[in-house]
Amino acid sequence: MTTPIHPSIGRRRRMLMLGASALPLALAPAARAAIGGLPANTGHADLSPEWELLRGRLFGARPIQANGERVQLIAPLRAAYGASVPVKIVSKFAQAPTLYVKRLHLLVDKNPSPLAATLELTPEVGQADFETRLRVDEYSHVRVVSELSNGELHMDSRYVKTSGGCSAPPNRDSPELIGRTIFKLPAPATIGAPSTADLTVIHPNDTGFELNNVTVMYIPSYFVRTIAVSFAGRKVFDADLDFSISENPTWRFNFVPHEPGELRAEVADSKEHRYTGSLRVA
Amino acid sequence: MMARRSPGPSPSALPSHSPRGLGAAALAATLLWALASGAAQAVGIPPAYAPLVIEPVGGPDRAEFDLGPALARAKRENKRLYVYLGASDCPYCRRYENFLNKNAGELVPHFRPWIVVDLRSALSTTSKQLHIRVGDKSLAYTEFQRSIGDERTRMLVYPSVWLFDPQLKPLMQMPAGTGTFETVDEQLEILNLVQ
Numbered sequence: 001m002t003t004p005i006h007p008s009i010g011r012r013r014r015m016l017m018l019g020a021s022a023l024p025l026a027l028a029p030a031a032r033a034a035i036g037g038l039p040a041n042t043g044h045a046d047l048s049p050e051w052e053l054l055r056g057r058l059f060g061a062r063p064i065q066a067n068g069e070r071v072q073l074i075a076p077l078r079a080a081y082g083a084s085v086p087v088k089i090v091s092k093f094a095q096a097p098t099l100y101v102k103r104l105h106l107l108v109d110k111n112p113s114p115l116a117a118t119l120e121l122t123p124e125v126g127q128a129d130f131e132t133r134l135r136v137d138e139y140s141h142v143r144v145v146s147e148l149s150n151g152e153l154h155m156d157s158r159y160v161k162t163s164g165g166c167s168a169p170p171n172r173d174s175p176e177l178i179g180r181t182i183f184k185l186p187a188p189a190t191i192g193a194p195s196t197a198d199l200t201v202i203h204p205n206d207t208g209f210e211l212n213n214v215t216v217m218y219i220p221s222y223f224v225r226t227i228a229v230s231f232a233g234r235k236v237f238d239a240d241l242d243f244s245i246s247e248n249p250t251w252r253f254n255f256v257p258h259e260p261g262e263l264r265a266e267v268a269d270s271k272e273h274r275y276t277g278s279l280r281v282a
Numbered sequence: 283m284m285a286r287r288s289p290g291p292s293p294s295a296l297p298s299h300s301p302r303g304l305g306a307a308a309l310a311a312t313l314l315w316a317l318a319s320g321a322a323q324a325v326g327i328p329p330a331y332a333p334l335v336i337e338p339v340g341g342p343d344r345a346e347f348d349l350g351p352a353l354a355r356a357k358r359e360n361k362r363l364y365v366y367l368g369a370s371d372c373p374y375c376r377r378y379e380n381f382l383n384k385n386a387g388e389l390v391p392h393f394r395p396w397i398v399v400d401l402r403s404a405l406s407t408t409s410k411q412l413h414i415r416v417g418d419k420s421l422a423y424t425e426f427q428r429s430i431g432d433e434r435t436r437m438l439v440y441p442s443v444w445l446f447d448p449q450l451k452p453l454m455q456m457p458a459g460t461g462t463f464e465t466v467d468e469q470l471e472i473l474n475l476v477q
Contacts, residue, residue: 077477078457080433139462161462 044159048141050109058105058115062153064145068092070154071101071146077158082165084133084246087158089144091128094194095121101128103147108244110140112166112209116244121237124256126194131252135165135207135244166207166243177202181265181277186252189281194254199229201250201267201275207243224249226268231281232261257281324379325370326400330386331393333366333400338407345403346413346420349450352399353416356448363446364396364473369405375441378460385466392473409438416450434458445475 045066055064072090079085091101106117116134134142143157180202189195201224208221223243229236236255255263260282267275327333334352338345349365356363368375382389403412409423427435430452434442439458447453454475463472 076455077471078455078462080455081436081458084436161468162457163461 042159048109064153064155066155071156073144073156073158075142075158078161082162083135085136089130095123095125097123100149101146102149105145107143111137111244113242118240119237122235124236126256127254133246136160136162137166138163166209179275181275183263183279189257199251205247224269228266230264231255328383330390331398333398335400345407347401348415361397365399365444367401367442369403369440371405372440381464
């Protein structure tokens, strides 16, 4: 049994959800609305009323640089499915004890729960690049805010045009597999160098906005809340997650194996079920 | 002129954002009825776009669309293919077709580098029944999608659009449904392959 990794972040996330749901529609600037309330030619780097609110709650008055020098977000303008929008976070420098990415915040401005993920990183990541898939509920900016060990904040954003990501029907063919936690190495790990790994947790990650076609009832939210990844007993990263992550949450990340050891993930979901997965890296 | 974006992809494969209350459900049903009523006015890509209409062959349990003639013409004319899969009984298809019809004056000139191919299916045609033929190969929907590296394998959504070069190479990953390009500006983004 493990305890939730960052209960304070969980509390903050719930406050953000409340704040976002209470956001008055009148805040939406007319200049951004086309006929029918649709967004007009919104730029990838534009701000949004939702982001302004989130920014204040998450970062207060701290300056955030958005010059592309430290972090880049890659996401399609239109994805195949709104419930599975691929995103990639690229850090522009290697992790080092003197300067490293300490925390990554992944946000979807207009989602019911906009803070999709907060990752707490260590230099053991080697290179702070991550890939995952997000649910995007409507036309929205997707943002990453990179918090460096020296306190600097850097942001990049992409505007994504899709809809229905939070209400797409579930795809659970094998409920008995829920919780299975699987590591894969796309290429053999290299001792002493950043090596890439894929982690998948089989889980519906239900949002609470999906309709059961048979019962015509909404499926209660049920999602992976935390993942703690370590290698050879040393923390690589912790993730505090939400249902804005697609079903079967998958993360591609890097780690630096200093010697052979075990890659391990400890997972907890919103029903307090706990799962583990591991992979021996020779 | 900007048209309204449809709320989501096809009702055949995906449930729409269903409202929680009975009143809202009645409203949704009324809207659906209104959409379906509009369907009676026109089916398929409007004639202004000079679509190459392809009807399915193969009987009730197998609907096969042959892209061969479209590809041959694309090679001959050195044009790209804008392949539209619609269904005769699909309200969201009518919505997109009506959008094209309404904005034909503005959009048709931008479609000139394209051959518009209109695959005419029905909502009852499932992903297992729908086949795409290219030359001597006929693949069911999911296999066809995998063969071209399209991510839309999880479910068949009406309407769908593919963008191909004359060699059947996808030019851009397209979204499920057409709801994100039912404004003139967004349709132009698609034609200009803005990603």
